[in-house]
Amino acid sequence: MSRQMARPGGRSARVQASVHAAVRELESEVGRDALTVPMVAQRAGVTPSTIYRRWGDLQELMSDVAVEHLRPDTAPKDIGDLTSDLTAWAEQFLDEMASPAGRAYIRDALLGDPDGSNAGRCSAYAAEQIDVILTRAAERGEDAPDTETVIDHVVAPLMYRILFRPDGLDASYAHWLVATAVTPLIGRTDGS
Amino acid sequence: MSRQMARPGGRSARVQASVHAAVRELESEVGRDALTVPMVAQRAGVTPSTIYRRWGDLQELMSDVAVEHLRPDTAPKDIGDLTSDLTAWAEQFLDEMASPAGRAYIRDALLGDPDGSNAGRCSAYAAEQIDVILTRAAERGEDAPDTETVIDHVVAPLMYRILFRPDGLDASYAHWLVATAVTPLIGRTDGS
Numbered sequence: 410m411s412r413q414m415a416r417p418g419g420r421s422a423r424v425q426a427s428v429h430a431a432v433r434e435l436e437s438e439v440g441r442d443a444l445t446v447p448m449v450a451q452r453a454g455v456t457p458s459t460i461y462r463r464w465g466d467l468q469e470l471m472s473d474v475a476v477e478h479l480r481p482d483t484a485p486k487d488i489g490d491l492t493s494d495l496t497a498w499a500e501q502f503l504d505e506m507a508s509p510a511g512r513a514y515i516r517d518a519l520l521g522d523p524d525g526s527n528a529g530r531c532s533a534y535a536a537e538q539i540d541v542i543l544t545r546a547a548e549r550g551e552d553a554p555d556t557e558t559v560i561d562h563v564v565a566p567l568m569y570r571i572l573f574r575p576d577g578l579d580a581s582y583a584h585w586l587v588a589t590a591v592t593p594l595i596g597r598t599d600g601s
Numbered sequence: 602m603s604r605q606m607a608r609p610g611g612r613s614a615r616v617q618a619s620v621h622a623a624v625r626e627l628e629s630e631v632g633r634d635a636l637t638v639p640m641v642a643q644r645a646g647v648t649p650s651t652i653y654r655r656w657g658d659l660q661e662l663m664s665d666v667a668v669e670h671l672r673p674d675t676a677p678k679d680i681g682d683l684t685s686d687l688t689a690w691a692e693q694f695l696d697e698m699a700s701p702a703g704r705a706y707i708r709d710a711l712l713g714d715p716d717g718s719n720a721g722r723c724s725a726y727a728a729e730q731i732d733v734i735l736t737r738a739a740e741r742g743e744d745a746p747d748t749e750t751v752i753d754h755v756v757a758p759l760m761y762r763i764l765f766r767p768d769g770l771d772a773s774y775a776h777w778l779v780a781t782a783v784t785p786l787i788g789r790t791d792g793s
Contacts, residue, residue, distance in 0.1 A: 456615035498770070519764060520712045532765035560766075561778070562604040568765070569757035572711060 427453040432474045441513070446470070465468060465521075471522030474534050475514035475532050479506075485538050491546035491553055500543060501584040502535065505576055507571050515572065535564050536601050555589055562590040618643040622651060624666045633705065657715075664713030667706040668722050671698075677730050683738035683745055684783050690734060691755050691775040694727065699763050699770055707764065708711070727756050744780055754782040 432451035435444055447466050450457040464470040485498045505511045518527050539559045546553040554562075563586045570578050608622045610699045623644035627636055638659050642649040656662035710719050731751045738745040746754075755778045762770050 492704070493719060516712060517707060528765045532761075562754060562760070564762035566753040566757040567723075568761050569752070572764075573720045573760070575717060 410419065414587050424459060424463070425456055426454075428455065428464075428470070429474050429477060432470065441471075441598060444471075446469055465523075468517075468521030469523070470521070471517045472519075472527045473516035476527045478514045479511075479518060479531050481538055487545060489546070490549070491542070491551045494542045495539075495559065495591065496584050496587045498538060499567065499587050500580045502538075502564070503567050503571075503578065503580065503583045506568065507575065514569065515568075532560075532564075536560060539564070559590055563587055612633070615644075616645075616647055616651060616655070619788065620647065620662070621666050621669060626658075627790045636663075639664045660709075660713030661715070662713070663709045664711075668719045670705075670706045671710060671723050672726055673730055679736050680739060681735070682741070683743045684779060686712035686734045686737065687731075687751065687755070687783065688779045690730060691759065692772045692780050694756070695759050695763075695770065695772065699767065700761065704763065707760075709758050724752075724756075729754060731756070751782055755779055 410444075428449060431510065432444065435448060435452055437450075443485055444467065446460050447457050449467075449470070451458050453460075460470060464473060485494060486493050488497055502561045506515060515531070522528055536556055539556050543553045543556060543559070564585075566586055572581075616690050620641060623641045624636065627640060627644055631640075636659065638652050639649050641659075641662070645652075652662060654769045656665060677686060680686050680689055698707060707723070710723055714720055728748055731748050735748060735751070755775075757780055759770075759775065762774075
């Protein structure tokens with residue numbers, strides 16, 4: 410009861426953190442398919458109705474947790490040139506998203522997402538990382554494609570194949586996509 | 602009972618057709634979210650266990666039905682040149698997939714699909730249509746990209762944006778993707 414005066418944002422953030430932590434713990438203890446809202450509520454120390462009120466249902470909660478899992482926790486590596494930086498990023502993106510855990514999170518993120526906002530957050534994370542890489546390239550004086558072009562020609566083919574056509578996906582494919590997105594500009598810079 | 606001697610494939614095909622028809626009817630009568638396996642079974646004239654045995658659960662059944670909805674029912678238009686044919690196809694693909702019904706079917710197709718085979722069927726439908734367009738172009742003597750290139754640079758960006766980043770999607774974006782995929786080849790054909 411001493412918490413009654415806490416800001417709503419504070420309580421809201423605490424509820425979110427404890428519910429997300431409960432989902433992650435229970436996922437590893439009993440498996441994703443055995444989760445229920447009452448089970449998560451009990452572990453998180455909240456009532457089931459708190460969860461239903463905030464997330465709607467288990468699917469929407471799982472979508473929210475999945476997006477958190479998909480959030481990059483570090484800035485992209487700075488290797489020193491655009492092609493190397495984008496290639497390293499694309500290779501890591503493919504590794505993470507095409508892993509069994511990554512695929513499960515993408516599916517969860519898309520599934521419990523009636524208004525599309527969670528899918529939009531996933532895409533925004535990728536766009537932010539690419540922005541960092543392209544801004545560095547511009548600061549070095551390198552000619553660079555814009556973020557939307559990298560999304561169309563690197564991120565989209567990787568994600569499409571992860572979801573629809575996973576056979577034969579490997580790092581060399583990621584390298585090739587980056588080369589295709591960057592090479593026309595390199596050609597132009599060289600005066601061709 | 603007079604049907605007892607029918608080939609298993611025949612009975613299997615009839616069960617599939619009646620269950621799919623029951624889903625489609627009930628979707629329009631009561632809405633997708635109100636569907637249950639017993640309701641579908643009753644309408645289709647089969648037992649619920651027939652459905653569980655064949656499809657696993659409602660989500661897998663909905664995925665199967667969704668893929669059928671996404672199957673193209675006509676060959677792509679033959680306008681007379683590669684760019685026009687691909688542009689018309691991409692525009693129609695975007696129209697269908699980005700519609701509320703199309704999005705719902707894509708989500709259903711992806712989600713009730715533990716082994717990825719339904720997503721693979723969706724992608725194969727697109728690849729088959731593109732094959733038809735590229736084969737026609739080759740027969741006319743036009744230089745054409747290969748199917749995988751069109752998937753990477755036309756289909757993948759369309760589908761990625763439908764799923765993750767739908768704002769501002771329109772026909773002009775589809776036109777631009779096709780132009781980007783086809784133009785380097787046209788340049789080459791011109792001897793540049």
